[in-house]
Amino acid sequence: MQRILVFGDAHIPTRRDSIPPSFYQHIQATNYDCAFITGDLVRESDMRKAMPPLPKSYIVRGNMDLEGRYNIHEEIQMEDVRILLIHGTQVKPRGDLAQLWEIANHVNAEITVHGHTHVEAMDLYKGCLFLNPGTISGSTGGWEGRTDASFIELEISHSRIEVTLHHTDWVSMRTSRMAFVKLGQAISQA
Numbered sequence: 001m002q003r004i005l006v007f008g009d010a011h012i013p014t015r016r017d018s019i020p021p022s023f024y025q026h027i028q029a030t031n032y033d034c035a036f037i038t039g040d041l042v043r044e045s046d047m048r049k050a051m052p053p054l055p056k057s058y059i060v061r062g063n064m065d066l067e068g069r070y071n072i073h074e075e076i077q078m079e080d081v082r083i084l085l086i087h088g089t090q091v092k093p094r095g096d097l098a099q100l101w102e103i104a105n106h107v108n109a110e111i112t113v114h115g116h117t118h119v120e121a122m123d124l125y126k127g128c129l130f131l132n133p134g135t136i137s138g139s140t141g142g143w144e145g146r147t148d149a150s151f152i153e154l155e156i157s158h159s160r161i162e163v164t165l166h167h168t169d170w171v172s173m174r175t176s177r178m179a180f181v182k183l184g185q186a187i188s189q190a
Helices: 021-029 044-050 097-106
Strands: 002-007 034-037 057-059 073-078 081-086 111-113 121-125 128-132 149-157 160-168 173-183 186-189
Touching (some): 021 160, 021 173, 057 073, 081 097, 097 111, 097 121, 097 128, 121 173, 128 160, 128 186
Parallel strands (some): 034 057, 081 111, 111 128
Antiparallel strands (some): 073 081, 121 128, 149 160
């Protein structure tokens, strides 16, 4: 089994300088095998200072990242599942599942992890699972303010996939869980 921390759109230090304390404590107390980061870190060194120590991380470049050293996408084989990690800048309107599906289908990905919208989502579309962790820091689309914050924990055991979404309004934290299974080349809800 692989336990994966999934987050993105931190926008540190330009729009936010920290993550919610409840997230920090939860992430620090959890043993992850790796992290998938959907980009828009802005400055990686500042983002890492705002986070607990991270495990091995797969990171893609977002449209606001100051350092251009990451690829625009990563293809990752995890257990029995092929995953596409992408920020989503190429998709207009943001988060459009039909366009994301075309990109995922091109690389034979069964799960696509994407960001850019700052809104968390778990969607099944044409046999593919699309996960958007939202914004871990609660950064807004503009230069000021704060919105709800979220991240995802992904557990993959062979062809079984469990997704836990953590969400906070800065007062209370809530979680939502869904289970999926890969059957042949398609993902369906368990």
